[in-house]
Amino acid sequence: MDKAYNHKDYEEKIYKQWETSGAFKEVAGKKPYTVLMPPPNANASLHAGHAMYTVDDILVRYKRMLGMSALWIPGMDHAGFETQYVYEKHLAKEGKSRMDFDRKTLYTNIFKFVQDNSGQIYKQFKRLGFCADWDRSVFTLDPQVTKQVYETFTKMHTEGFVYRDSYIVNYCTHCGTSLAELEVKHVERVDPLYYIKYGPFILATVRPETKFGDTAIAVHPADKRYKDWIGKEVEVEGLNGKFKLKVIADNAVDPDFGTGVVKVTPGHDPNDFEMGKRHNLEIKQIIDFNGKLTPIAGPYAGMKVKAAREKVAHDLQQIGLMEKIDTNYTHSIITCYKCGRDLEPLTVPNWFIKVSDLKKKVIQVVEDEQVKFHPKRFKKHMLSWLEIMHDWPISRQIVWGIRIPVWYNIDQNPNLVVIFLDKNKKIVTGETKDLLEKHSLSEIKAGLQKLIAPKESVYEISSDSPGEKYLPETDTFDTWFSSGQWPLVTLKDKEFETRFPTDFIGTLSDILKFWISRMIMFSLYLKNEVPYKDVYLWATVADKEGKKMSKSKGNVINPLELVDKYGADALRFSLIYGTPAGSKVILSDEKVKGMRNFSNKVWNMGRFLKMLIEEQGETLIPEFSASLETSETDKKMVSRLAEIIQIVTQTLENFKLSLAAETLYDFIWHEIADVYIEEVKQRQDKKTGLAVLKHIYLQSLKLLHPFMPFVTEAVWSELGQKDQLIASHWPTK
């Protein structure tokens, strides 16, 4: 044995041994324990956050040693928007964009791209020692997933949970897609606040260019200044002729902002959109998907939004309708988190899931703790989110994903808006009834990029085309719609009898509401059972300054560099030691180094023990047993071990992994090494002491194994143990 534990000599070798011996497989006839791995993006590579999967690995190893049929099922997510964006950046380098391809080609290309880049992350997971059953890996675009998603959609449609409606989305006219709440970035900015004359009123707005889309004027119901106007129609002088607007009263209006009067533009503001729903207001689309004003804006049609804003403001000033401009107004705007440009709220027809009935059950199981959260406070988070959870728009205007299985008959729907590449590869946009005069249907089908079907379109649900005269829906499902069914697509049919609900799932708090809530919802809807019993909130990995690691901050640490330097065990222990669930962990070189020292200590204890035994003559050391004549110190250590076993088992059962790790660290280092070994070392006759010491040390290796699998396995075999430590039994006393 070398003087120091050199992780590079062991990790790869040991991992192979585990894998080829089938140690990661389930075992027939034993009580099942099931953990689902949250699927990382298929084209991603490992970042510090993924290293927190260590928590899952520890539990799986522990339960396996307890004698359960532990199964950790891995997978990968196609990660719709995220992946398509990465691919498009890649395209941009070649001077191309997605507009150069028809839908089908683009999809195929992204598929190839993902395939080339995937697999990397599993290799990296293996370097961290993760003991998942890799043969069971599921990709969210695998046929069985698509099949399940289609079935769910069809069932929900039949039972009235699916509807179409226009929906206001935060649309990036540059990236050509709508963004989810998660993808939106809020930015503080100073913009001019225009006070413009509006009929009898003066109102403040930062967006004068949207006035062509106004369909009401609103005031607060309790505002005395405007009380008499409520319900009346007023005539407003515009830049495009006069028009009449109704004055409505709505609580959403802040009487203290500006003059207390606001213009309502349901087509281009989320707040106004909601107000429009409450008051049944007309939606006028005055900005198109290219970020240009539509013909409704009259002389301003075709102008880009920003230019139009300046021109409108200027023109209003010219004709004396501009009261004043506050140039010092700070407000928060939403921007695209990818390209940084301002987002445009636009309405598009969207597919929705009605959640009010579905979420009731979810609230109940969370309240009853059929699903438990660790730490507990996230139960409250979840409940408060569920309360405000609104209907779920499930369609995304991107290619990379599972297509919504809907088809439109062209004879029945003459007004489908179609964007396609004609046979000369030129983009053509228009409505089917016009397009079909110049183009054949097959030409449209071949070059199809996007289809926008008006809300009242007639459609059929089917995975394949129902006939010749059909065009497909081009929207894909929200990624959460498929990953929300993760528990249902990872298990095999018969496993629902034995492994469902699964036992445990680990996650980060930021996707608790997007992912965890939806999995529970789908699971209750389709199986009438919760998907798992315990939800563990991983700590977020932060840098030395305590800031969350993110690419944009440039403070990411590649965990593999730390593995190279200090070993997988050291990194794993750093993430667990001193890190309760739901907290944050500061990953610094010093900490990992400190933990490397611990793994080295464990190694040297084993090495020293072996030396002492060989010195005494191996055959002369008695077997450890309860009847062995031992000294007081030996006895004390044996009972101390029993206590430690109890504490570690208990803390693991309660998901207090950090306490378990700290207990082991202290016991092994400061009780066994510092005190007990030192004492045995001094003895004249070491034989009995060594028997006890060996026993205690080996039992401790078992306890430590889930946390530091490599060094424990290495030293275990160096001490002549024949069977693998990973397959040994968890000590009970």
Place this chain on the structure above:
RNA sequence: GGCCGCUUAGCUCAGCUGGUAGAGCAUUCGGUUUACAUCCGACAGGUCAUAGGUUCGAGUCCUAUAGCGGCCACCA
């Protein structure tokens, strides 16, 4: 504005169902360098944010206040 969390040794943080405080790192001193990329021992360092309350007893429960952080909403 709403909700949640945090505030404990110089730093990073543990402290479960209440019984008058712990670890790691750093610092200082000593030892070892024939288990240990070192390691061991020791000293020092905290009125547990503040103010009330419940209790025989509170870092631990309750209320209020302050500072910090997070999430959500609003921002026309």
